[in-house]
Amino acid sequence: MKDLIKRLTETYGPSGNEDLIREQIKKEIKGLASEVKTDVLGNLIAVKKAKNSKLKALKVMVAAHMDEIGFIVTHIDKQGFLRVSNIGGIYLHNVLAQRVIFANGTVGTINEERAETPSEAKRMDKLYIDIGASTKREAEAKVAVGDVAGFHRCCTFLGNRAIAKSMDDRIGCAIMIEVMKKLKSSSNEIYFVFTTQEEVGLRGATTAAFGVSPDLGIAVDITGAFDTPDEKPKLPSVLGGGAAIKVKDAGLLAHPAVKKLMIETARANKIPYQLDILEGGTTDGAAIYKTKSGIPTGVISVPTRYAHSASEMVDMVDVKASVDLLVKLLSLNLQQKGF
Numbered sequence: 001m002k003d004l005i006k007r008l009t010e011t012y013g014p015s016g017n018e019d020l021i022r023e024q025i026k027k028e029i030k031g032l033a034s035e036v037k038t039d040v041l042g043n044l045i046a047v048k049k050a051k052n053s054k055l056k057a058l059k060v061m062v063a064a065h066m067d068e069i070g071f072i073v074t075h076i077d078k079q080g081f082l083r084v085s086n087i088g089g090i091y092l093h094n095v096l097a098q099r100v101i102f103a104n105g106t107v108g109t110i111n112e113e114r115a116e117t118p119s120e121a122k123r124m125d126k127l128y129i130d131i132g133a134s135t136k137r138e139a140e141a142k143v144a145v146g147d148v149a150g151f152h153r154c155c156t157f158l159g160n161r162a163i164a165k166s167m168d169d170r171i172g173c174a175i176m177i178e179v180m181k182k183l184k185s186s187s188n189e190i191y192f193v194f195t196t197q198e199e200v201g202l203r204g205a206t207t208a209a210f211g212v213s214p215d216l217g218i219a220v221d222i223t224g225a226f227d228t229p230d231e232k233p234k235l236p237s238v239l240g241g242g243a244a245i246k247v248k249d250a251g252l253l254a255h256p257a258v259k260k261l262m263i264e265t266a267r268a269n270k271i272p273y274q275l276d277i278l279e280g281g282t283t284d285g286a287a288i289y290k291t292k293s294g295i296p297t298g299v300i301s302v303p304t305r306y307a308h309s310a311s312e313m314v315d316m317v318d319v320k321a322s323v324d325l326l327v328k329l330l331s332l333n334l335q336q337k338g339f
Contacts, residue, residue, distance in 0.1 A: 001319070002162070004028065005174045006155040009164035012103055014070025014150040015087050015200045018042050020103065021066045025173060025194050032180040033192070043208040044194040051185040058335045061191045061214035061295075062179075062326070063205050063284040064172030064221065065198030068165070069308055070150040071100060071110075071129065073143055080133030082108065082143060085124060088199030089281075092122040094309040101152035106131055106142045108149065151310040160316045161239065167312035169198065171302050171319060172220035179326045187333045195284055202251075205284035209291040216258070216296055216339045217288035218329070220322065222312070223249075223276045223301035235277055237303040239313070242272025243321040246299035251282025252289060258298030261337060265328050272321045276301045296339060300326060
């Protein structure tokens with residue numbers, strides 16, 4: 001699975017520019033689904049049919065987003081420096097001197113103008129990307145206004161932990177792919193949806209959930225890991241504690257029956273788990289559960305340090321536990337569980 005994680009995290013794919021990562025995922029899931037399709041917003045939908053197609057099967061949507069945060073070029077100045085705006089949640093203190101890459105392979109580094117006053121420090125309009133050009137014309141031969149860059153970093157394994165850009169949420173995509181490999185059959189009809197534009201407002205999941213119209217929703221995403229020296233021990237999820245079962249975040253109160261089933265399944269199968277309570281941020285689950293007249297929805301999260309940076313860290317213990325939990329959940333006859 002480490003090779004899969006490396007391939008996914010190192011692939012370019014900021015929000016609205018998911019073509020390359022979608023094609024990579026298509027390669028990874030070849031032969032693993034009954035049907036694979038791409039919808040209008042670019043969501044990749046892989047369907048695993050129920051083992052008994054004569055009966056009406058419960059429809060389950062499992063979602064992880066393909067996109068990552070990035071930067072969009074808004075202006076190119078006379079000296080060839082690129083002015084940018086954010087795509088998704090950019091923490092300005094995390095980006096200085098980081099390398100970025102555009103879809104065409106152009107690489108640059110981020111810096112900022114010197115602040116004249118404290119209020120000017122760490123402002124998006126003070127950032128620029130240097131692609132090594134010395135004139136506007138030279139820069140425009142490589143990059144145009146409207147082009148989008150993502151972080152440019154390799155994935156590295158540090159023992160049982162991994163650090164990479166775009167763990168949010170390529171780790172969720174990797175988990176879904178691994179589950180597709182391990183899940184041989186199910187009494188449920190499962191829609192594995194690799195969504196677009198989550199980082200800019202859950203947009204892909206919103207339309208995909210409407211189109212799929214599932215009976216049950218499960219999102220797979222990251223959450224915070226509140227175990228570093230700067231964190232107060234007030235929120236429960238930490239690296240190495242197991243799959244994090246969502247209780248709440250800023251956009252979702254997990255459906256009680258789904259949360260209960262996840263906890264019971266983890267306990268019954270001795271899968272390490274912990275609870276996920278997040279004060280800010282949300283996942284595709286927040287879009288799924290509000291679809292049509294409402295969808296019972298839960299979330300399996302992977303605790304992650306340094307989220308929304310070029311160096312997001314996860315623990316393979318949590319990744320494996322998330323895979324195991326999702327396989328067990330999807331193997332259940334969920335109609336008999338009351339969904």
